[in-house]
Amino acid sequence: MPNRLSVVMIAKNAADILPDCLASVAWADEVVLLDSGSTDATVTIAQQAGVKVFTDENWQGFGKQRQRAQSYATGDYVLMIDTDERVSTELAASVKAVLANPQPDTVYSIARRNLFLGRFMRHSGWYPDRVTRLYARNSYRYNDNLVHESLDAPGAKVIQLNGDLLHLTCRDFSGFQRKQLSYATAWAQERHLRGKKVSLAGIFGHTFGAFCKTLLLRAGFLDGKQGWLLAVVNAQYTFNKYTELWALNHGYTEREQL
Structure with missing residues (x-):
C-alpha cells in the first residue's frame, strides 16, 4: 500500500x-x-x-x-x-x-x-x-x-x-520588489546577529558580482530581455541586503535624523 x-x-x-x-x-x-x-x-x-x-x-x-x-x-x-x-x-x-x-x-x-x-x-x-x-x-x-x-x-x-x-x-513586479526587500532585510538581520560584517568595497563587489554571475556565468543573456532585467534585479537585491548589513554594523536606524 x-x-x-x-x-x-x-x-x-x-x-x-x-x-x-x-x-x-x-x-x-x-x-x-x-x-x-x-x-x-x-x-x-x-x-x-x-x-x-x-x-x-x-x-x-x-x-x-x-x-x-x-x-x-x-x-x-x-x-x-x-x-x-x-x-x-x-x-x-x-x-x-x-x-x-x-x-x-x-x-x-x-x-x-x-x-x-x-x-x-x-x-x-x-x-x-x-x-x-x-x-x-x-x-x-x-x-x-x-x-x-x-x-x-x-x-x-x-x-x-x-x-x-x-x-x-x-507575476507583479512591484509586489516582487517588496518581497525582495523584505528578504534582504531579514537576511541582513540574521547575518548581523551572527556577527557578520561588510565593508563599503564589499557592498559594491558583491553587487557587481551578482550582475555578472546572472548575466554571464548563468547565461542570463539567453533569456532575452528578461535575462538582462533579472541580472539588474539580482544586483539590486544583493546591494540592498549588503547595504542593510552595513547599516546594522554601524548602528544606523531609520529613526536617525540628518
Missing part, C-alpha cells in the same frame, strides 16, 4: 493564487495550510477546498513557520510547497511513484521553473533551481533560518524527480 502524502504550505493573503495551487495537489491524501494572519479570503478558500487549516500569527521566520506547519501533518511523506507554486502533471506522477516505492534515508529534489515578467526562465540561475521538498515526515524538517530556509537532511541521499514545480515568482 502506498505511503500517505501530506502537502504542507504556509500562507498569508494568498486568495488570488491559492485556488490553482490547491487544484494542482488535489490528489494528495491531505493538504495542510498554516496561515499567519491573512486579512483576505485565504482561509475561507482553503477550508472550502477541504484543506486542514491552522493559524499562527507569532511569526518567527520562514524556517520556524514551516516547522510548525509540518507538525500538523499526519502523512508518511511531506511535500512542502508555496502558494505561488503549482505541481505539474509529470511531477505528480513522480511523487506518486516515490510513495509506492520509497527509499530509506532519502530526500527528493524538484526542479522549479520560475516565472519572471511573463517568461518562464530557462537560464539565469533560475532553472532548474532544484529544491528539496519531498521527504519522510518523521525523519526530516526545515532549519530555523529566518529567510532562505532549507530542509535539514544531513547525510541523506538526494534523488532528483522528473517534472517541474511551476513557480509564479514574479
